[in-house]
Amino acid sequence: MIEIKHRQVEELIEKAIQKISKDEEYRLVSITNKIENFDALQFFEGAKHIEKSRTFWTNSDKDFYLVGIGQVYEILAEESRFTGTKKAWRDILSKALIYNPYESPGTGIVALGGMAFDPKKEPSAIWSNYKQSHFTIPEFLLSVNKDDCYFTVNIQVRKDDLPTQLANEIERVERILFAHSELEIQDLTIQFKNEIAPFEWKNTVKKATEEICQGKAEKIVLAREIRLKFNERASITSVLRKLLETQPNSYIFAFEKGNDCFIGATPERLVKREKEHLLSTCLAGTAPRGKTAEEDKQIGKELLHDPKNRKEHDFVVQMIKQAMEDYCTDLEVPNNPVIYPLRNLQHLYTPVTATLKQGYSIFDIIENLHPTPALGGTPTEESLAFIREHEHMDRGWYGAPIGWLDSNQNGEFAVAIRSALVQGEEASLFAGCGVVKDSDPEAEYEETNIKFLPMLSVLGGQ
Numbered sequence: 499m500i501e502i503k504h505r506q507v508e509e510l511i512e513k514a515i516q517k518i519s520k521d522e523e524y525r526l527v528s529i530t531n532k533i534e535n536f537d538a539l540q541f542f543e544g545a546k547h548i549e550k551s552r553t554f555w556t557n558s559d560k561d562f563y564l565v566g567i568g569q570v571y572e573i574l575a576e577e578s579r580f581t582g583t584k585k586a587w588r589d590i591l592s593k594a595l596i597y598n599p600y601e602s603p604g605t606g607i608v609a610l611g612g613m614a615f616d617p618k619k620e621p622s623a624i625w626s627n628y629k630q631s632h633f634t635i636p637e638f639l640l641s642v643n644k645d646d647c648y649f650t651v652n653i654q655v656r657k658d659d660l661p662t663q664l665a666n667e668i669e670r671v672e673r674i675l676f677a678h679s680e681l682e683i684q685d686l687t688i689q690f691k692n693e694i695a696p697f698e699w700k701n702t703v704k705k706a707t708e709e710i711c712q713g714k715a716e717k718i719v720l721a722r723e724i725r726l727k728f729n730e731r732a733s734i735t736s737v738l739r740k741l742l743e744t745q746p747n748s749y750i751f752a753f754e755k756g757n758d759c760f761i762g763a764t765p766e767r768l769v770k771r772e773k774e775h776l777l778s779t780c781l782a783g784t785a786p787r788g789k790t791a792e793e794d795k796q797i798g799k800e801l802l803h804d805p806k807n808r809k810e811h812d813f814v815v816q817m818i819k820q821a822m823e824d825y826c827t828d829l830e831v832p833n834n835p836v837i838y839p840l841r842n843l844q845h846l847y848t849p850v851t852a853t854l855k856q857g858y859s860i861f862d863i864i865e866n867l868h869p870t871p872a873l874g875g876t877p878t879e880e881s882l883a884f885i886r887e888h889e890h891m892d893r894g895w896y897g898a899p900i901g902w903l904d905s906n907q908n909g910e911f912a913v914a915i916r917s918a919l920v921q922g923e924e925a926s927l928f929a930g931c932g933v934v935k936d937s938d939p940e941a942e943y944e945e946t947n948i949k950f951l952p953m954l955s956v957l958g959g960q
Contacts, residue, residue, distance in 0.1 A: 507668060511661040516593045518657050526571065526590065526635075530598040530605045530650040530800035536676060538563040539742075541640045542752075543679040543735045552936060553610045553636065554738055554752040555902055557910065558765065564604050564902055570652040573957040574824045579613060579631035580865035581682065587861075590635070591905050598650075603772065603908040606642040607646045607847055609633040610916060612753065612760075612900035613886030615869065615893040618691070624919060624926060625894035627755035630888045638675060684736035686958035690727035695890040700939035702888050709884060710935040717813055718875040718884050721930030722946055727925050727957060732947070734758045734759050737920070740956035747840050748952075749912040751900060758897050762917025763952050765840055768867055768899050770910040771860045776852045777825060778863075779931050781838060782814040782872040782932070783807030786948055798844055798916035808931045811835055811846040813871035818850050821866035864899050872932065873897040873913060894919065896928040918953045927953050 507529060514527040522604035540554070542565050545552045550568035573588065575582030587609060598606040611633030612709055614621070629804055639650040639851045699722045706718040738761070741750045745763035752761040785801040788794030801807055819831055829852045854863070874897075875881025895914050903909030918927045929949035931942045951959075 500819060501895075507651070507665040508661040508723070509665050509893040510595070510597055510658070510676040511655055514655045514663065515657060515659060518597065518655070522593075523615075524654040524656045526594040526598045526607070526652065528594060528598065528650060528652045528656055530608045530648055531875045533647050533649045535642070535645075535647045536640065537778050538565050538640060538642055539681055539735060539739060540563045540679055541567075541675055542738065543681055544675040544677055546679070547674050551634075551754045551756075552734070552752065553634065556742070556750045558749055558767070560639070560742070561784070562604065563640070563642040564608065564610060565640040566608070566610050566634065567639070567951065568637035569634040571635040571638045572652055573611070573631070573635075574629050575610060575631040576629065580861045581615065581686070583631045584859050584861040587633075587903070593885060594905070596905055598905070600648060601906045602643050602646060602648060603906065604643060604902070604904055605650060606905035607635060607652065608639055608641070608650070608902055608904045609635050610753070612870075612895050613898050614895060615873070615898040616882060616886060616958065619892055621894070622892035622930070623694045623904065624921070625892055628714045628760065628895050632755075635918060638671065638849065643902040648924040682733045682736050684730075684733040684827070685733060687729040688726050688958040689729055690942070694723040694725060694942065698890055700943055702890070703933055703937060703939040705888065706884060706933040707935055707937050715791060715880045715884065717810065717871060718881045719871075719873055719887060719930050720885065720933055720934045720942075721891065721893060721897065724927045724950060726927065726943060726957060728925070731922050732920050732925065732957065734761065734920065735944055737761060737956050741952075742752070744841055744955060745952055747838070747872060748916065750854050751912070751914070753900070754893075757922060759920045760914070760917065762911050762914060764915045764917065765838065765845065766872070766913040768837055768870075769860060769863050769910040770912050771854065771903070771908055773907050774854045776822070776854050778818050778822065778850045778867065779809060780818055780835070780848040780850065780872075782870075783811040783835070783843045784945065785844050786950070787839065787842060787844055794844075801844065801846060804839065806936065807846060808893070809934065810872070813876050813907055815848050815850070817871050817876070818867060822852050822863060825828060825855055825858045825862050825866070827855060828853045860903055860911070864911055868899050869897065870913065873915070873930065875932070894930065897930065916949065916952045918957065925957060927957075
């Protein structure tokens with residue numbers, strides 16, 4: 499399976515040890531090799547046997563997968579999280595020894611992680627394992643890019659390490675990860691479902707419309723939570739498999755931290771970087787799918803011409819444009835949205851492309867884009883202040899940037915919606931909607947029920 503030679507690993511580790519200066523505690527070594535195709539879920543499941551944390555990511559086209567196992571390095575930034583994370587990432591790359599002759603996206607040193615929605619919100623106990631900005635460089639990484647498959651080993655080496663011993667341990671773990679694990683097929687049953695303060699949430703919607711009518715904001719996005727209790731501990735691999743089967747046009751992700759896993763299927767890209775090329779997308783304005791092709795087409799047509807949804811969509815388009823123009827050239831924005839269909843929902847969709855100016859990072863763009871009006875509101879500070887004071891939950895990583903970046907100047911981040919925080923035999927599900935001056939609390943409540951469906955359906959719901 500693994501084409502990289504055992505002796506080659508030893509030689510690269512030995513070379514890294516020789517480069518460690520007296521002032522350095524260790525040197526990070528990254529070794530990437532092209533391998534035969536291997537199933538991403540099989541690799542993810544194989545990590546259960548070595549009891550290491552796991553990360554899973556696939557794009558909306560399902561032709562790109564990243565599966566990270568363990569952690570060789572963590573990037574944590576509580577204050578100035580965007581600049582702090584950017585600086586830490588640059589420092590890591592400047593000192594690392596990277597063996598990667600391929601430079602395919604998602605190879606070399608890759609960091610995967612995310613951030614909290616609002617650093618000013620007092621964190622609750624359920625999000626204790628997820629920091630304000632938390633990125634992990636995995637020990638072992640499987641990268642699948644279309645028809646090509648790569649395996650990366652990241653290791654910290656110290657002056658007194660023995661190259662042969664380290665290479666033998668890497669080889670031992672490889673055998674476990676690339677064993678063909680049987681994928682668990684689990685039928686979860688929801689034993690208890692608790693909607694967190696639904697009546698209070700509807701009253702908050704009403705209060706938000708009053709604030710908007712008074713001119714204090716144009717739009718406020720309000721989210722709510724459902725807590726589930728299952729008949730047994732949820733298998734993350736099984737949930738991922740069901741998401742891959744049922745959500746073909748969404749990013750599928752899972753970030754394990756301790757005994758918790760933040761998992762979901764989001765259709766909303768925040769930004770994608772390929773060298774200097776950037777792509778951001780606006781996905782705002784929502785309607786259900788029709789039961790027939792004719793009904794589906796009619797609902798889509800109505801969505802395209804619905805004043806509330808078009809206004810909500812335009813909020814986001816203009817914000818993305820303004821957020822990117824200082825950091826980019828060649829900014830292009832289509833005049834009108836199109837319909838973007840998902841299994842349960844359809845959205846208004848507008849792509850935005852640009853060229854990143856020299857000296858800027860993907861974190862500069864994320865900082866300016868987050869939160870989009872689709873997750874926060876307009877104006878940003880006023881809507882966030884209302885959410886902070888009146889929302890009956892801690893969003894944690896829900897609605898926040900999640901994604902990856904590599905040492906080849908590639909990366910992609912999505913907005914963590916349609917998601918759940920799975921904690922053993924329990925889970926919290928999150929969904930939100932944009933409130934404007936003519937919003938009806940009951941209608942907004944029903945919209946959130948529709949948005950819960952993608953996760954409910956894979957966690958034992960009907």
